[in-house]
Amino acid sequence: MKKWITLSLFITSIILMGFTLNKKKKVIFFGDSITQMGAGNGGYIRLMEDLIKAENKSEEFELVGAGISGNKVTDLYLRLEKDVLSKHPDIVVIYVGINDIWHKRLAGTGTDYVKFGEFYNVIVKKLQAANIKVMICTPSVIGERKDNSNEQDGELNMYSNWLRYYAKTNELxxxxxxxxxxxxxxxxxxSNEEKGLLTSDRVHLNAKGNQFVAASMWKILKDLK
Incomplete structure (x- = not known):
């Protein structure tokens, strides 16, 4: 009788291990309207699913969009618990910064450089405290001129430099x-066009831009252990 009980427990443990090993990694993409649109048809998140399928990894990843139009880093902080932590993801991809810079000119708002870094760091630390892996993204463009003549290229470069440094020093x-x-x-x-290459309006991704971002993100995500 004891042998049968032992055998049953062994078989049960093997089955449970199989479920654990086969559990999909839940990846939440946390950001603004670019990410909100990325979760729709033709968006970069949906296109990334096609890349995952092409590499026979569909059983390894579950991709979830958590983008809201107009969001800045402060907005992400305020909805972190509801939209991310409560969903218990394995990985969070933070893609924010465009509105923090763009809205300084567009609406007289935005987020100053120091405040951006402070809120960003708190978000990352809260995610890490919940044993969630974090993947950082630098902001892309506010205008597609190639010679740094877009009005806010300087700030984009400054915020991006900080994000690169933060990722490196925190091994992210x-x-x-x-x-x-x-x-x-x-x-x-x-021709140094202002839009139409990867964006439709200098900021939001067109079809090619969504493909481009999907490929760039997947290249890093696929190797994240």
């Missing part, structure tokens, strides 16, 4: 969209 994976976009535009924007 970083999707450097700022550099990726700049390199693409240098190679593919001979």
């Amino acid at each position: 994976p970083c999707v450097d969209l700022r550099t990726d976009f700049q390199n693409y535009l240098i190679a593919n924007n001979p």
Whole structure:
């Protein structure tokens, strides 16, 4: 009788281990309207699912969008518990910064450089305290001119430099969209157009932009252990 009980417990443990090993990693994409649109048809999150499927990894990842239009880093902080922590993700991809800079000119609001870093750090530390892995993204573009002549290129570069440094010093994976976009535009924007290459309106992604971001993010995400 004891042998049967022992055997049953062994078999049960093997089955439970199988469920644990096969559990999908829940990835939440936390951001603004770019991420909100990214969760819709043709958006970068949905296109990333196609890339995952093409590599036969569909059983390994569950992708969830948590973007809200107009959000800045302070907004992400305020909804962190409700929209992220309560969902118990394994990985969170933070893609924020465009509105923190853009809204300074667009609406007279925005987030100053020091405050941006302070709120960003608190978000990361709260995620890490919940044993959630964090992937950082630098902001992409506010205008697609390739020669740093877009009005807010200087601030984009400054905030992106801080994010790169923060990722490096905290040993966090970083999707450097700022550099990726700049390199693409240098190679593919001979007329120095302001929009229409990867964005529809200088900020939000067009079809090609969504494909570009999906590929850039997946390249880093796939190797995140």
